[in-house]
Amino acid sequence: MQQIYLKTRGQWRKWLAENHDRNTGIWLVFYKKETGVPTLEYDDVIEEALCFGWVDSIIKKLDENRYIRKLTPRKDDSKWSATNIRRAEQLIQQGLMTKAGIKKIGAARKGGVYKPAKPPQVSIKMPAELERALRKNKQARNYFAHLAPSYQRHFIGWVVIAKRPETRSKRIKESIQLLAQGKKLGLK
Known part of the structure; x- marks a missing residue:
């Protein structure tokens, strides 16, 4: 199976647009963050794969600086995770989903393997400290305001569940840094 290294989400989407229906799968090459080499973000890879009816699976280490992730066309009977169903529904709403997806x-x-769950709408109050930090950073505040409610709840929930005040402060600082850079929280 072919190994491919791409730097941007746009390159990945272009590759999928040209190859999704005539390729049986690839190994996508990723560089570890500490190398400083530009590499695709996990969420971008998964979202674009879903748009074209593809799915990720196995991860393997290539060397000290790189690893590969297997991506293939999704089988019609493969189960969908709740996370990928949510992502797919958002991609449809955003107009990014292709006919293949x-x-x-x-x-x-x-x-019967794609059943969108109706998540309970849990209301989490934004902590005053996070609200103050957002007011102080315009970029972070604007990006946060444009996030889907589920991503906003992810940030708020991550801060709220901190047990110690110093952990909460650290998470607020990290959240503001990510938001100012236009990044989502990721797997926390």
């Missing part, structure tokens, strides 16, 4: 969702719905 819609076709895979249709097949999965027919097969």
Whole structure:
């Protein structure tokens, strides 16, 4: 299976647009963050893969600086995680989902393996400290305001569950840095 190194989400989307229907899979090369080499973000890879009916699976270490992730066209009967269903629904709403992605969702719905869950709407109050920090940083505040409510809750929830005041402060600082850079929280 071919190994491919791409630097940007745009390059990945272009590759999928040109190859999603004629390729049986690839190994996408990633550089570890500490190398400083530009590499794709996990969320970008998954979201674009979903748009074209692809899915990720195995991860393997290549060397001290790189690893590879296997991406293949999704089988019609493969189960969908709740996270990927949420992502797919958001991508549809944003107009990013392609016909290939819609076709895979249709097949999965027919097969009963795509069942969007209705998550309970939990209301989490934003801590005053986080609100103050957002007011002080315009870039972070603007990016936060444009995030989907689920991503906003992710940031708020991560701060709220901190048990110690110093942990809460550290998380607020990290949240503001990420938001100012236009980044989501990721897997925390």
